[in-house]
Amino acid sequence: MPDIDYGALAQAFRSLLPEEAIVTDPLRTFAYGTDASFYRLNPRIVVIAESEEQVRGVLALCRAQKAPVTFRAAGTSLSGQAVTDSVLVSLGEGFRSFGFEPEGAIARLGPSLIGGDANRLLSPFGRKIGPDPASIATAKIGGIAANNASGMCCGTGQNSYYTLASMRVVLADGAVLDTADPQSVAAFRAGHAALLDGLATIARDAREDAATAERIRHKFRLKNTTGYAINALVDFEDPVDILTHLMIGSEGTLGFLSRIDYQTVPDYRDKASAFIVFADLPSACRAVSALKRTPVEAVELLDRAALESVKSKSGMPIEVDGLGPGAAALLVEARGPDQAALKERIALAQAAIDPATTLNGVRFSHDPVECSRYWDIRKGTFPAVGGKRPPGTTVIIEDVAFPVERLAEATADLQALLHAHGYDKAIIFGHALEGNLHFVFAQGFEDQSEISRYAVFMEALSELVVGKYDGSLKAEHGTGRNMAPFVEREWGMRATRLMRRIKALLDPDSLLNPGVLLNDDPTIHLKNLKPMPKVSALVDSCIECGFCEPQCPSHGLTFSPRQRIVSGRELARLACDDPTSAQATEMKQTFAYAADETCAGCSLCSTVCPLEINTGDFIRSLRAEQAGPLAKKIGGGIGDHFAATLGATRLALAGADIAHKVLGTSAMQAAARVAHEKFSAPLWTPAFPRGIWPKPVSSGWEGEPVLFFESCASRAMGAPRGDDSENLREVATRVFSRAGYRLVTPEGQDELCCGQPFASKGLAETAERKVKELVQKLARHGRKIPVVFDTSPCAARAKSFSGDDYAPLDLVEFLTLHVAPKLDLRPIEGPVALHITCSVRKMGLADILLGLAQKCAQQVIAPADVKCCGFAGDKGFVTPELNDHALRHLRTSLPLECMEGYSTSRTCEIGLASHSGRRYRSILHLLDQATA
Structure with a gap:
C-alpha cells in the first residue's frame, strides 16, 4: 500500500463537501470510528456523506490516492466490519429515504433509515421488512442488508437475500446500477459488459463444479453469513441478479448500497x-x-x-x-x-x-x-x-x-x-x-x-462447528474481522477461491473495506483489540453497542452517549499514558464542547440501553468534578436567594419584551444573534417568554384541596408577545374547579425549587439541598392532600426524592386519574401536536399523556422523529444549536393545518414553538378547551 497523504486528501474532500462534513481532529475521528465490536481502529478522516454524488466523489478521490474506504451506517455490527484506520464514510440523513409501492408490498429504503422506523412507516399497511435483528431499533437498512442480518423470526426465508426486490448500488469505479430502472440496467450492461461477463464466468465455473455447487447449496440450508453470499452463483443465471445478491452480506467490500428495495412481509397483529x-x-x-x-x-x-x-x-x-x-x-x-x-x-x-x-x-x-x-x-x-x-x-x-x-x-x-x-x-x-x-x-x-486463551478457543470453536457438525461459524452477525481467518476452513479452498475472484473483479484495487470478510492474515482476529479502560462506575459497564444513539438529541450534531463514553475512556487512557501531550490537550478541548456542553442530560439513553446506563448522570458527574469553588459559591447563593433570582429573571424577560416592542421582530433577532455570538448572551427568538409576576387567584370553589406546585419556569415565564394565553395557574384553577378541586399553593413558593437547574450544571450539593427543602415543605401538606407538579421534569425529580410522607403526582397523572373522569370532554376539532417530554417517557407516562390528549382532540400528532427537544432547561437559550438540531424534523412532521401544540414543560414549549411556527402550551390548556 503506497503512502497516503491524508492531509491532501482531506483538502480534496473540501471541494465536494461542506467543512462540517469532514472530520480530522483526533477525538472526533476516534469517537466516530467506534462500532459495537471488540476491535479498535482510528480513522484518519471521517466523511459525513449526504448523497450518492458525494459518495461517488469521495470514492474517486480515494481511488486516485489508493486510500481504503469503509462505509458506516449505525455501527451496531459486532465483528469489526465497520472500523478502519483510513477513510470512514458515515451515512448522513440524506440517505434516510422511504418510499413504497401500492399497499406497501415493496418498500424502497435509504441505507441510513433505521430498520424500526421502516417498520413503523410500513405499519399502516400491515407489513414490515423481513429482517428483524435484535438491534432493529438502532441498526440501519444499509447495515442490515450489508450484513444480511436476520433475527428471531425471519429465519432464512425472510432475510435480505430472499426478500430483495431491487437495489441501487455504487461500485468501486463509481458506476451506478439501479435494478429497479430498466434504463439503468441497460446502460450498465453496455458499459460494464466485461464485469458482467466475469461474474457469469465465475457462476458458470461454480455450477459446473458439481461438488462445489452442492457444497454451496448444502451450506445455505442453515443461516450462514460466513464469507460472500455465493449461493447467488447457483441461484441465478443473469449476472445482474448475481451481482445484486452478492451485495447482500458483502459488508461494504464490493460496493455501496445507496438504496435497498424489499419485498415486505405480513406483520400480523x-x-x-x-x-x-x-x-x-x-x-x-x-x-x-x-x-x-x-x-x-x-x-x-x-x-x-x-x-x-x-x-x-x-x-x-x-x-x-x-x-x-x-x-x-x-x-x-x-x-x-x-x-x-x-x-x-x-x-x-x-x-x-x-x-x-x-x-x-x-x-x-x-x-x-x-x-x-x-x-x-x-x-x-x-x-x-x-x-x-x-x-x-x-x-x-x-x-x-x-x-x-x-x-x-x-x-x-x-x-x-x-x-x-x-x-x-x-x-x-x-x-x-x-x-x-x-x-x-x-x-x-x-x-x-x-x-x-481467546485464540485457542476460536480454533477449537471452528473445529467443533465446522469439523464435527458442518455448521456455520457466522449465522447472522457477518464475517467481519473476527471470522475472516476461518472462511476457508468453513468453505474449503475451491469455494473460497470463488469469493476471492469476486472481490478481485468488483474491487481490483482492494480499496473497499480491506481486511474484512477475506484476509490472508491468520491472526487478524487477534489484532487491534479494543481496550476498555475504567473511567467511571456510572458507565464502565458500557459495551459500546450504540443502542442509545437514536434517542440522543445531540447525535449527529456532536456526540452520542456511546461517543461520550468512548471519548471519556480515551481521555482516561491518555491521562495515564501521556497526559501532557498536544494531542491530549486538543482532545480535552474538543470533549468540553462535543461531550459536555452539548449534552442535554435528558437521560433518554438509559431507557433503551440494555444495561440502563445513564450517560446524562456521567456528564453531570464530570460537571460536578469540574465545578470550582466560585461556581459552587454562586450556585449556593442563588439557591439561598431563589426568590430574588426569580425576580431578576422576570425583570430580564420584561426588558427583552420591551426591546422587542420597540425594535420589532427582525431588528430584535439580528441584535440578539450578535449579542449571543459575541457575548454569549441567551439567544432571543420570537417565542421568547414575557416575564410574569405571581398574583392571587381565587378558585371560586370550595372543593377538595390540591396542592399545586409550579416550576420556576412556569412562575417566571409567560406567553410570548402576541400570545394572549393565560398563565398556567389561572388555567389550573379553572379546570380543577370544574372537577371539584380547590387549588392551593405552598407558602413561600418563590423560594422553592426542585433543584434540577443546579443538578444539570453539576452543582450537586445545592441541588440536593433545594430538593430536600422542597420535599420537606410539600410533605407537610402531602400527608393530607394530593401534591401535583405542573411540569414533568420537576415531578420526576421530586418523585426520586420522595419518601413515605407523600407521593407527588405529575400533572399528567392527576389530570388523567382524577380530573378528566369527572368532566364532560368534547374533543376539539382539527389536529393538534403533542410533545412527549423526556421526563414523561422516563416516568412511564407517555401512553397516558397520549391517551389524555386523544380524549381532548379529534386528531393528535406526536412526531416519531422528535424525542428530546434539546432545550434542556436553559440550553435552548445558551446552546441553541442543540435545540435546533433536536427539532430539525419538527416543522416538516406537522401538517399545515396543525397550529396548536401541547406538552408538559414550559421551557420545552419555548423551543417547540420557535422551531415549529406553532403555539405550544401546557396539556392543561388543551383539557381546558375540551371541557369549556
Whole structure:
C-alpha cells in the first residue's frame, strides 16, 4: 500500500463537501470510528456523506490516492466490519429515504433509515421488512442488508437475500446500477459488459463444479453469513441478479448500497407467546424439532446459565433456583392474520409438545403485558452478562448455526467447550428453529495470556462447528474481522477461491473495506483489540453497542452517549499514558464542547440501553468534578436567594419584551444573534417568554384541596408577545374547579425549587439541598392532600426524592386519574401536536399523556422523529444549536393545518414553538378547551 497523504486528501474532500462534513481532529475521528465490536481502529478522516454524488466523489478521490474506504451506517455490527484506520464514510440523513409501492408490498429504503422506523412507516399497511435483528431499533437498512442480518423470526426465508426486490448500488469505479430502472440496467450492461461477463464466468465455473455447487447449496440450508453470499452463483443465471445478491452480506467490500428495495412481509397483529421450561436440554431440543414442523413464528432457546442470568426479571414463570443444572427453556411465539388462524396455529404447537416433558406445561398467553415480559426476559440475557463482567473486560457475543436435528448434542458440546477454556459464566441462547445459537462471555484483552486463551478457543470453536457438525461459524452477525481467518476452513479452498475472484473483479484495487470478510492474515482476529479502560462506575459497564444513539438529541450534531463514553475512556487512557501531550490537550478541548456542553442530560439513553446506563448522570458527574469553588459559591447563593433570582429573571424577560416592542421582530433577532455570538448572551427568538409576576387567584370553589406546585419556569415565564394565553395557574384553577378541586399553593413558593437547574450544571450539593427543602415543605401538606407538579421534569425529580410522607403526582397523572373522569370532554376539532417530554417517557407516562390528549382532540400528532427537544432547561437559550438540531424534523412532521401544540414543560414549549411556527402550551390548556 503506497503512502497516503491524508492531509491532501482531506483538502480534496473540501471541494465536494461542506467543512462540517469532514472530520480530522483526533477525538472526533476516534469517537466516530467506534462500532459495537471488540476491535479498535482510528480513522484518519471521517466523511459525513449526504448523497450518492458525494459518495461517488469521495470514492474517486480515494481511488486516485489508493486510500481504503469503509462505509458506516449505525455501527451496531459486532465483528469489526465497520472500523478502519483510513477513510470512514458515515451515512448522513440524506440517505434516510422511504418510499413504497401500492399497499406497501415493496418498500424502497435509504441505507441510513433505521430498520424500526421502516417498520413503523410500513405499519399502516400491515407489513414490515423481513429482517428483524435484535438491534432493529438502532441498526440501519444499509447495515442490515450489508450484513444480511436476520433475527428471531425471519429465519432464512425472510432475510435480505430472499426478500430483495431491487437495489441501487455504487461500485468501486463509481458506476451506478439501479435494478429497479430498466434504463439503468441497460446502460450498465453496455458499459460494464466485461464485469458482467466475469461474474457469469465465475457462476458458470461454480455450477459446473458439481461438488462445489452442492457444497454451496448444502451450506445455505442453515443461516450462514460466513464469507460472500455465493449461493447467488447457483441461484441465478443473469449476472445482474448475481451481482445484486452478492451485495447482500458483502459488508461494504464490493460496493455501496445507496438504496435497498424489499419485498415486505405480513406483520400480523394477533400473536401469543409461551415460556416453556424443561428439566434438561435434550428435551427442549426435541421440542424444537417438533415445533419446526408447525407454523410458529419464533422459538428461542435459553440454557440453564442464561436462565440464571435473568432469574430476577419480572414475569419469570418458574423459580429458577429450583431447576437442575441441565435445565433449559423455550420462548415460543405464534402469530396469525386473525384470531381464528392464531388459535389454529397455537393448537398445532401445543399438540407438538408433550406437556409431561415440561416443568410448567405448554400455555400460550395472549396478554400483551405478559408476553412483553417473556420477551424482556429473553432480551435481558445479553445485558446480564455485560453488566456483571469484570471492569476492563469486553463482551464477546458470537453466533453459530448447527443442523436443527443435532441441536441438543451441539449445544452440550458448545457448553463443554466454553467451560474447557475457562468461560464458566458464559451463557447460550438463540434462534432455535434455525439451529442458530448465540453465546456470550466476558473477555479481557489486557494481557497476552488472555489473548492466547481467546485464540485457542476460536480454533477449537471452528473445529467443533465446522469439523464435527458442518455448521456455520457466522449465522447472522457477518464475517467481519473476527471470522475472516476461518472462511476457508468453513468453505474449503475451491469455494473460497470463488469469493476471492469476486472481490478481485468488483474491487481490483482492494480499496473497499480491506481486511474484512477475506484476509490472508491468520491472526487478524487477534489484532487491534479494543481496550476498555475504567473511567467511571456510572458507565464502565458500557459495551459500546450504540443502542442509545437514536434517542440522543445531540447525535449527529456532536456526540452520542456511546461517543461520550468512548471519548471519556480515551481521555482516561491518555491521562495515564501521556497526559501532557498536544494531542491530549486538543482532545480535552474538543470533549468540553462535543461531550459536555452539548449534552442535554435528558437521560433518554438509559431507557433503551440494555444495561440502563445513564450517560446524562456521567456528564453531570464530570460537571460536578469540574465545578470550582466560585461556581459552587454562586450556585449556593442563588439557591439561598431563589426568590430574588426569580425576580431578576422576570425583570430580564420584561426588558427583552420591551426591546422587542420597540425594535420589532427582525431588528430584535439580528441584535440578539450578535449579542449571543459575541457575548454569549441567551439567544432571543420570537417565542421568547414575557416575564410574569405571581398574583392571587381565587378558585371560586370550595372543593377538595390540591396542592399545586409550579416550576420556576412556569412562575417566571409567560406567553410570548402576541400570545394572549393565560398563565398556567389561572388555567389550573379553572379546570380543577370544574372537577371539584380547590387549588392551593405552598407558602413561600418563590423560594422553592426542585433543584434540577443546579443538578444539570453539576452543582450537586445545592441541588440536593433545594430538593430536600422542597420535599420537606410539600410533605407537610402531602400527608393530607394530593401534591401535583405542573411540569414533568420537576415531578420526576421530586418523585426520586420522595419518601413515605407523600407521593407527588405529575400533572399528567392527576389530570388523567382524577380530573378528566369527572368532566364532560368534547374533543376539539382539527389536529393538534403533542410533545412527549423526556421526563414523561422516563416516568412511564407517555401512553397516558397520549391517551389524555386523544380524549381532548379529534386528531393528535406526536412526531416519531422528535424525542428530546434539546432545550434542556436553559440550553435552548445558551446552546441553541442543540435545540435546533433536536427539532430539525419538527416543522416538516406537522401538517399545515396543525397550529396548536401541547406538552408538559414550559421551557420545552419555548423551543417547540420557535422551531415549529406553532403555539405550544401546557396539556392543561388543551383539557381546558375540551371541557369549556
